[in-house]
Amino acid sequence: MIVVRIAIVLAFLAACAAIALPAAAQDTPYFITYSHHLEEPGTLEVEFSSNYATQRAGNDFIAPWLELEYGAKAWWTTELYLDSQHTFNDGSLFTGWRWENRFRPLMKAHWINPVLYVEYEDVNGADKNMIEVVGFDSQADHAVRNDVASREHNHEIETKLILSSDFKGWNVSENFIAEKNLGHRPWEFGYAIAASRPLRLAASSSPCNFCRENFVAGVEMYGGLGTTDSATLSGTSHYVASILAWQMPRGVTLRLSPGWGLTDTSHRFLLRWGLTYEISGFGRKVRSWFR
Amino acid sequence: MIRLFIPAVLIITSAAFAAAGAAREKKSGDDRGVISAIAQAPLATREWRNPYGDQPDAIAAGRKLYLQHCAECHSRDARGRGRATNLRSPGVQNATPGELVWLLRNGNLWRGMPSWSGLPVERRWQIVTYLKSLRR
Numbered sequence: 401m402i403v404v405r406i407a408i409v410l411a412f413l414a415a416c417a418a419i420a421l422p423a424a425a426q427d428t429p430y431f432i433t434y435s436h437h438l439e440e441p442g443t444l445e446v447e448f449s450s451n452y453a454t455q456r457a458g459n460d461f462i463a464p465w466l467e468l469e470y471g472a473k474a475w476w477t478t479e480l481y482l483d484s485q486h487t488f489n490d491g492s493l494f495t496g497w498r499w500e501n502r503f504r505p506l507m508k509a510h511w512i513n514p515v516l517y518v519e520y521e522d523v524n525g526a527d528k529n530m531i532e533v534v535g536f537d538s539q540a541d542h543a544v545r546n547d548v549a550s551r552e553h554n555h556e557i558e559t560k561l562i563l564s565s566d567f568k569g570w571n572v573s574e575n576f577i578a579e580k581n582l583g584h585r586p587w588e589f590g591y592a593i594a595a596s597r598p599l600r601l602a603a604s605s606s607p608c609n610f611c612r613e614n615f616v617a618g619v620e621m622y623g624g625l626g627t628t629d630s631a632t633l634s635g636t637s638h639y640v641a642s643i644l645a646w647q648m649p650r651g652v653t654l655r656l657s658p659g660w661g662l663t664d665t666s667h668r669f670l671l672r673w674g675l676t677y678e679i680s681g682f683g684r685k686v687r688s689w690f691r
Numbered sequence: 692m693i694r695l696f697i698p699a700v701l702i703i704t705s706a707a708f709a710a711a712g713a714a715r716e717k718k719s720g721d722d723r724g725v726i727s728a729i730a731q732a733p734l735a736t737r738e739w740r741n742p743y744g745d746q747p748d749a750i751a752a753g754r755k756l757y758l759q760h761c762a763e764c765h766s767r768d769a770r771g772r773g774r775a776t777n778l779r780s781p782g783v784q785n786a787t788p789g790e791l792v793w794l795l796r797n798g799n800l801w802r803g804m805p806s807w808s809g810l811p812v813e814r815r816w817q818i819v820t821y822l823k824s825l826r827r
Contacts, residue, residue: 443763
């Protein structure tokens with residue numbers, strides 16, 4: 401049933417894309433790692449993504465989320481996440497929301513470009529989209545039944561230092577994560593690193609859908625680094641994932657990323673996919689309604 | 692209490708940043724912004740050679756990229772829109788290809804032009820090749 405629902409949502413988004421204005425971005429294809437490339441000012445990006453994970457002891461799950469990303473300024477991007485999940489043989493529920501902001505403190509491009517990231521999260525304990533892995537996050541956390549896990553409410557501040565470089569068509573990005581549960585728990589730390597490259601660097605002279613310039617391939621690795629009480633790799637979860645993104649015409653990007661857990665505390669297998677649609681000039685159009 | 696306080700702080704901070712940015716951007720509105728941005732390009736960029744020259748394929752590819760990435764702000768005919776610069780203006784057309792590629796990489800963030808360093812340099816050269824063809 402959930403597969404049918406997802407297919408309906410994907411078909412709806414594809415139909416929206418087919419009738420909308422064209423736009424294209426220079427976004428990197430990563431699901432977890434951030435680069436220094438922010439959303440173009442005035443552009444709204446709508447993204448529907450999902451995470452399927454196998455559970456070592458318990459039920460597998462799918463955790464879809466919706467992202468609304470807006471380029472407020474050329475140096476500032478703001479984004480709202482709405483999270484949900486469906487656990488097989490258990491149930492489906494809305495698990496909370498997140499609001500993030502990314503700022504570029506340096507106005508010129510450098511070899512290494514820093515971006516400052518701050519996010520507020522209001523999610524319950526049943527949240528399973530694994531947008532970041534920090535502290536001692538473990539696959540066992542996701543084995544708890546939804547009716548029990550959803551009773552726990554988490555209010556968290558997450559900060560990241562994003563470092564990112566472009567060189568000969570490659571993007572290499574590193575994220576250092578520090579997350580604080582506001583309920584008097586210690587800081588939790590994590591990391592994410594990634595690299596990607598278009599399959600062809602120069603553009604062809606005519607429009608094309610399946611040419612190599614529209615595909616970006618990459619790999620990312622992420623995991624936890626313990627807490628302020630115990631900064632260690634022991635007992636933490638780590639993942640490596642390959643990524644393929646297809647930038648279709650009219651501002652639509654399709655991404656697919658199979659991932660594998662590297663430790664006993666990790667899920668064995670993750671499959672993420674996402675459909676992104678860019679609405680270029682969204683801010684200008686909204687402003688024109690009020691003139 | 693903390694549940695209300697944190698979002699409130701984030702909203703107020705965001706609004707302050709937006710107001711500060713808008714105040715700065717209102718001061719622009721002509722080609723002086725892009726001229727001053729190009730003037731910041733290192734002297735060495737003037738010597739950078741366009742690997743595509745005037746190749747028709749590069750112009751066509753550059754036009755395709757321009758329509759994808761640039762036309763929303765600069766308009767399809769490159770004559771500018773609102774605060775976005777007229778790319779047929781002397782300030783742009785008198786710049787060297789190297790200076791324009793440098794500007795695409797760095798952007799002009801305070802004045803609203805994003806950095807296009809995420810585009811491979813080959814594609815930035817193709818865009819510049821197309822822009823230079825507009826002079827004819």
